[in-house]
Amino acid sequence: MTEIRPGIHQLKIPIPDNPLEYTNTYLVRGDGECLIIDPGMNNDAAFDALQRQLTEAGVAFEDVTQIVATHSHGDHYGLCGRVKQLSRAKIRLHQRERELIQSMQTNAEERWQQSEQWLRLNGVPSRELSKIQKDSHGMPGFTTPTLPDIMLQGDETITVGSFSLRVIWTPGHSPGHICLYDSAQKILFAGDHVLPVITPNISLQSRTNTNPLSDFLNSLNLVKQLDVTLVLPAHEHVFHDLPTRVEEIIEHHEKRNSEIIDAIKTRPQTAYQIATKITWMPTLGGTTFKKLAPRDKRMAVLETLSHLESMKIDGRVDKSPRDDTIYYRRT
Ligand SMILES: [Zn+2]
Ligand SMILES: [Zn+2]
Structure with a gap:
């Protein structure tokens, strides 16, 4: 657990059998509010790691007031259900990801x-x-069947203390992937959209899928325009030069x-x-x-x-x- 900035902690939640090793979960706090971004994979080791690092940061599950997932992949959304049960916080996820989870459950x-x-x-x-x-x-079993409570579309603002996080819809890696942007502090919570070393997987899943690569490239150009000095990705390490990484x-x-x-x-x-x-x-x-x-x-x-x-x-x-x-x- 590392305090990246006052009010922002980075937690390392393990992912078994994966070269990425960890999901970076972020805890954002202020004025009695406590937001968890991407709580990690739904298994006991991940849950224990989450609980231990929350405790280190002085937070109990009951203190969590909001949960946001950048997308529905198991290593991000997996533990949302369990955290919600313990905290009663509402889960926010993009509408397109909700549709994915739902179709996975029913068909x-x-x-x-x-x-x-x-x-x-x-x-x-x-x-x-x-x-x-x-x-x-x-x-898909890594993901809990819990559906989100609040559907995001993009452009909403999530407020936590002095942080004002704008939801930026960045389809590509997943159709409803979002980033969160604090323009005053010039911070981008990038999820899997922009990682410092690897490039996220962009898949054409079926005949009905449209053009995820072009969506991804458009989403990269979208975040490149933002005034950012600190990128907080969901894997690997934090970095600073967003435009150069986007170009790469x-x-x-x-x-x-x-x-x-x-x-x-x-x-x-x-x-x-x-x-x-x-x-x-x-x-x-x-x-x-x-x-x-x-x-x-x-x-x-x-x-x-x-x-x-x-x-x-x-x-x-x-x-x-x-x-x-x-x-x-x-x-
Ligand atoms: Zn992903
Ligand atoms: Zn991921």
């Missing part, structure tokens, strides 16, 4: 089958597909586009085939598709698809379905 099996079909359509071979599906199953991430995605174009230089390929030719996690030293865990292979294919779809809209690539499989080629 879990159907969504699961659709996602399998989607991967198959994009060239994932059967032997790989069963491993990927097996490894990914249970992922945009450049990373441009490089990946070039890698993809290179991969389809000679003949049409499926998203799966293209994903096997890309260097993954370049900022962590780089790895091949083959070495990724099955769960990460899924992310890699969906991320490749987000690039392909965005370049299709730009007119740089074209789709050609053949024998129930989608191939991409250069225009």
Whole structure:
């Protein structure tokens, strides 16, 4: 637990079996108000870590007056339900994330089958597909079924003591991802939108998904305009130079586009085939598709698809379905 600024504590909540290791949970306090941002994953180790670090900061669960999650991923939203039960604080989440949680709860099996079909359509071979599906199953289970109490749209202001946090809707990594911005103190709570070392996963989840990569790039340009001197991300470490980091991430995605174009230089390929030719996690030293865990292979294919779809809209690539499989080629 670290006091970043008077009234802002950063708590480290563990994420098992994940190179990120921790979610950075933030505690913002003032005038009897106490806000928790992204309480972390729903398991006992995370809960114990949260409780211990709250105590260190002199806060009991009953003191918590507001809960906000930047998005619905398990490592952020997971513990919202348990914290709400103990504190009776209301949970705030963007409307689009609520829809995601709801559809996961009501159509879990159907969504699961659709996602399998989607991967198959994009060239994932059967032997790989069963491993990927097996490894990914249970992922939504990390999230408690609690639905949020207050739906955000973007542009609301959340007040905690002297902090005035504006909700900035930043779709891309997740459709209802939000950042919180305090313009007086020039602080941005960035969630997973802008991280100092890695780039967040941008996935094209299904045929009905639109253009998450373009949404993400627009959201990056949106936060780049803000006057910020301190970025508080949900993973890794705090940093200061937001515009430079935004530029680096945009450049990373441009490089990946070039890698993809290179991969389809000679003949049409499926998203799966293209994903096997890309260097993954370049900022962590780089790895091949083959070495990724099955769960990460899924992310890699969906991320490749987000690039392909965005370049299709730009007119740089074209789709050609053949024998129930989608191939991409250069225009
Ligand atoms: Zn996330
Ligand atoms: Zn995260």
